[in-house]
Amino acid sequence: xxxxQTTPPTADGGTPRIxxxxxxxxxxxxxxxxxLNFSVDRGxxxxxxxxxxxxxxxxxxxxxxxxxxxxGYIWVDGDPLTHDRxxxxxxxxxxxxxxxxxxxIGMVFQQFNLFPNMTVVQxxxxxxxxxxxxxxxxxxxxxxxxxxxxxLRHRADAHPTELSGGQQQRVAIARALAMDPEILLLDxxxxxxxxxxVGDVLRVLEDVAASTDITMLIVTxxxxxxxxxxxxxxxxxxxxxLEEAPPEQLFSDPQHERTQKFLEAVV
Amino acid sequence: xxxxLQGLLTALPRLLxxxxxATLISFVGGAVVMVVVAVLxxxxxxxxxxxxxxxxxxxxxxxxGTSLVVQLFFLFYVIPTLTGVDLGSTWTAIxxxxxxxxxxxxxxxxxSLNAVPRGQWETATALSMPxxxxxxRVIWPQAWALMLPGFNNLMVMLVKGTAVVSLVLMAxxxxxxxxxxxRVGTWPAFIAALLIYYVIALLVSLVMRWxxxxxxRRLGLGDFEIRKARQEAxxxxxxxxxxxxxxxxxxKEGET
Numbered sequence: 001x002x003x004x005q006t007t008p009p010t011a012d013g014g015t016p017r018i019x020x021x022x023x024x025x026x027x028x029x030x031x032x033x034x035x036l037n038f039s040v041d042r043g044x045x046x047x048x049x050x051x052x053x054x055x056x057x058x059x060x061x062x063x064x065x066x067x068x069x070x071x072g073y074i075w076v077d078g079d080p081l082t083h084d085r086x087x088x089x090x091x092x093x094x095x096x097x098x099x100x101x102x103x104x105i106g107m108v109f110q111q112f113n114l115f116p117n118m119t120v121v122q123x124x125x126x127x128x129x130x131x132x133x134x135x136x137x138x139x140x141x142x143x144x145x146x147x148x149x150x151x152l153r154h155r156a157d158a159h160p161t162e163l164s165g166g167q168q169q170r171v172a173i174a175r176a177l178a179m180d181p182e183i184l185l186l187d188x189x190x191x192x193x194x195x196x197x198v199g200d201v202l203r204v205l206e207d208v209a210a211s212t213d214i215t216m217l218i219v220t221x222x223x224x225x226x227x228x229x230x231x232x233x234x235x236x237x238x239x240x241x242l243e244e245a246p247p248e249q250l251f252s253d254p255q256h257e258r259t260q261k262f263l264e265a266v267v
Numbered sequence: 268x269x270x271x272l273q274g275l276l277t278a279l280p281r282l283l284x285x286x287x288x289a290t291l292i293s294f295v296g297g298a299v300v301m302v303v304v305a306v307l308x309x310x311x312x313x314x315x316x317x318x319x320x321x322x323x324x325x326x327x328x329x330x331x332g333t334s335l336v337v338q339l340f341f342l343f344y345v346i347p348t349l350t351g352v353d354l355g356s357t358w359t360a361i362x363x364x365x366x367x368x369x370x371x372x373x374x375x376x377x378x379s380l381n382a383v384p385r386g387q388w389e390t391a392t393a394l395s396m397p398x399x400x401x402x403x404r405v406i407w408p409q410a411w412a413l414m415l416p417g418f419n420n421l422m423v424m425l426v427k428g429t430a431v432v433s434l435v436l437m438a439x440x441x442x443x444x445x446x447x448x449x450r451v452g453t454w455p456a457f458i459a460a461l462l463i464y465y466v467i468a469l470l471v472s473l474v475m476r477w478x479x480x481x482x483x484r485r486l487g488l489g490d491f492e493i494r495k496a497r498q499e500a501x502x503x504x505x506x507x508x509x510x511x512x513x514x515x516x517x518x519k520e521g522e523t
Contacts, residue, residue, distance in 0.1 A: 113386040117408040127394035161487035
């Protein structure tokens with residue numbers, strides 16, 4: 001397990017799994033996120049919704065360290081992800097320090113991004129072997145059982161280009177799970193799929209949600225999926241949380257007109 | 268006509284015995300230096316910090332922007348007087364060819380690295396791979412397949428380009444052909460040389476194409492993608508450096 005807890009857990013496990021503290025993100029002169037504060041509990045599933053450009057994907061990308069923070073802090077289990085506060089000063093962490101915490105996080109992308117120079121099973125085995133230092137046999141065995149779980153064991157030796165989009169995405173999910181993440185980020189994982197392939201992918205994710213306690217942050221336009229899987233939905237607009245509530249409540253009784261309009265548009 | 272044939276038949280074995288070796292040494296040595304230089308400069312240009320990118324950029328532009336013949340003479344005549352180190356004909360030839368063609372090759376390497384989709388880097392990061400692992404296991408194998416068509420062009424050009432080494436007193440094919448003129452006549456001497464150059468270039472190209480196909484099939488690329496990679500390679504050769512977009516690692520297109 002890649003979980004090196006560098007900070008002792010504060011109090012009685014009261015540390016949130018993820019905490020955004022005054023997070024600011026600018027692209028050039030455009031502010032995408034403005035003083036964002038929120039926490040996600042261990043094992044919680046949170047869905048982020050909102051119009052495009054509202055900053056939801058940026059939140060996932062910041063957590064995955066694919067973008068750099070303009071201001072503020074992100075804490076994972078109380079450990080700083082990219083910036084730490086030392087003697088009241090904001091300090092950027094070195095790559096090695098970032099890598100330690102990043103290992104607890106996995107991500108599935110809209111475009112699947114399978115490695116085309118590897119077979120399906122090699123895609124899954126790659127990081128466990130070369131990052132976690134698992135033996136080839138151990139990683140292989142694990143990969144095959146993950147492929148079983150996503151219903152693609154029979155395609156283990158196929159080439160990614162031989163698979164449908166939905167199958168590729170299921171492999172990508174298996175690949176992320178192979179790193180045994182504590183946090184899984186799902187970035188519009190069904191948006192690039194043909195409608196008839198969406199169901200299989202969502203079923204796999206629902207199964208993962210039901211059978212593990214992985215904390216999930218989900219950006220999706222599939223409202224039914226959000227309802228089925230998540231405990232909380234956060235509505236974003238203009239880089240801020242407009243409102244948040246359990247899915248049933250937010251979907252049936254949105255407080256803001258903006259949320260209402262958005263939901264009408266996507267459902 | 269029979270004089271011509273007679274001359275050709277005299278010239279061919281003579282050239283194969285005398286000039287071929289120097290030409291092959293220049294080519295193989297030049298090719299090795301070229302690939303090393305291309306990979307180092309290309310990586311520096313694409314992945315290095317700003318200062319290193321600047322230096323690499325300058326080196327590339329310098330070697331692409333000045334004449335190979337002058338570079339050859341510079342290494343041969345100026346370097347010894349400056350440093351007291353005399354490289355000798357063979358090493359001068361190999362180094363000058365390698366540096367000059369390597370500068371073009373750097374653009375091939377950079378363009379190919381650029382052509383690997385951003386998502387591949389991001390996914391490798393999301394899997395916590397360190398930079399070197401990302402490069403070695405994920406990015407390079409994909410970029411390599413895209414590089415080969417460009418290197419194919421360069422290798423064939425290098426075969427022909429070796430003809431300049433006679434200027435620093437290497438007795439290569441061109442040099443020997445020139446020598447043979449008096450014995451067998453101008454026509455047979457140079458036709459024989461052309462034939463030999465052609466056959467070498469053909470063999471080189473065949474080997475490169477075979478490597479291309481192998482690398483690209485391994486990526487599951489079809490004929491369409493292979494053709495596209497070749498076209499892009501030709502564009503690089505034409506001076507239009509492929510994709511001048513900023514380096515992938517520093518991209519800023521994260522929307523939403």
